[in-house]
Amino acid sequence: xxVYLVGAGPGDPELLTLKAARLLTIADVVxxxxxxxPEILDMVAPWAELVDVGKDPNGRRTSQATINATLVDRxxxxxxxxxxxxxxxxxxxxxxxxxxxxxxxxxxxxxxPGITSAIAGPAAAGIPVTHRRVSSAxxxxxxxxxxxxxxxxxxxxxARLGTTLVVLMGARRARQVRDRLIAGGLSAATPVAVIxxxxxxxxEVRRLTLADLGVEPVPNPAIIVIGAVAASxxxxxxxxxxxPSIAFDHSTTAPIDPAPVYTAPITTAxxxxxxxxxxxxxxxxxxxxxxxEDPLPWH
Numbered sequence: 482x483x484v485y486l487v488g489a490g491p492g493d494p495e496l497l498t499l500k501a502a503r504l505l506t507i508a509d510v511v512x513x514x515x516x517x518x519p520e521i522l523d524m525v526a527p528w529a530e531l532v533d534v535g536k537d538p539n540g541r542r543t544s545q546a547t548i549n550a551t552l553v554d555r556x557x558x559x560x561x562x563x564x565x566x567x568x569x570x571x572x573x574x575x576x577x578x579x580x581x582x583x584x585x586x587x588x589x590x591x592x593x594p595g596i597t598s599a600i601a602g603p604a605a606a607g608i609p610v611t612h613r614r615v616s617s618a619x620x621x622x623x624x625x626x627x628x629x630x631x632x633x634x635x636x637x638x639x640a641r642l643g644t645t646l647v648v649l650m651g652a653r654r655a656r657q658v659r660d661r662l663i664a665g666g667l668s669a670a671t672p673v674a675v676i677x678x679x680x681x682x683x684x685e686v687r688r689l690t691l692a693d694l695g696v697e698p699v700p701n702p703a704i705i706v707i708g709a710v711a712a713s714x715x716x717x718x719x720x721x722x723x724x725p726s727i728a729f730d731h732s733t734t735a736p737i738d739p740a741p742v743y744t745a746p747i748t749t750a751x752x753x754x755x756x757x758x759x760x761x762x763x764x765x766x767x768x769x770x771x772x773x774e775d776p777l778p779w780h
Contacts, residue, residue, distance in 0.1 A: 488595015
């Protein structure tokens with residue numbers, strides 16, 4: 482009997498790991514969270530029991546004690562139980578607490594890592610959380626607790642890091658995140674990207690400054706990226722596909738008009754069919770000359 486703590490990834494079912502997909506097809510029970518989409522649940526074997534233990538931020542909430550008791554109960558009665566969580570089970574997923582509860586009852590437990598939305602969400606939106614000469618590090622935090630009263634995080638220190646800050650579970654407290662960071666010294670003009678429903682068909686990316694964060698309600702689920710990397714995407718294929726009249730200059734955030742395409746017919750020169758003589762080939766070694774390497778490493 483084994484309970485598998487499985488990461489479901491950021492939302493797109495094609496970003497599920499091969500091991501996670503295989504376990505879904507053989508599981509006797511799947512205990513899943515709110516952020517696990519129906520396309521992923523469709524992979525579950527038809528005979529398996531599905532147990533919804535999701536926490537709705539504006540409504541129903543399943544206590545962690547109830548979830549732990551459910552996992553222990555099913556783990557003692559079934560051969561293969563999958564605890565399916567959005568993202569990675571050990572990144573703000575309380576997977577550690579559930580593993581301890583299962584171990585205390587002598588139930589075998591295995592972790593199947595998933596792609597965390599903290600990195601995959603921005604990446605899918607064309608935002609690298611690190612970028613050479615822009616940001617050499619990133620920090621992932623949760624705003625599940627009110628930043629105004631959060632003693633677990635030093636928001637003043639976060640404001641002074643000078644690197645990328647990724648905030649998960651911050652939709653309801655976006656304004657408090659803004660106020661706390663500005664109070665800590667972070668410029669109100671700092672670029673911000675809000676990625677809603679990352680990697681799904683409903684994905685939306687909003688770009689603004691820190692001063693404007695929380696002025697409008699932020700839909701849930703959302704990933705908030707704060708820092709210079711949020712200013713403009715490095716990949717704009719989706720935007721260009723949707724708006725073919727727009728091209729982007731990556732040195733700025735402003736759209737630029739594409740150059741006109743010259744469509745005049747091209748004439749071809751007559752073909753010369755005379756034989757071509759070849760010069761003798763030199764076999765002398767070639768001196769490649771000095772080389773240089775960029776002293777700045779990639780992050």
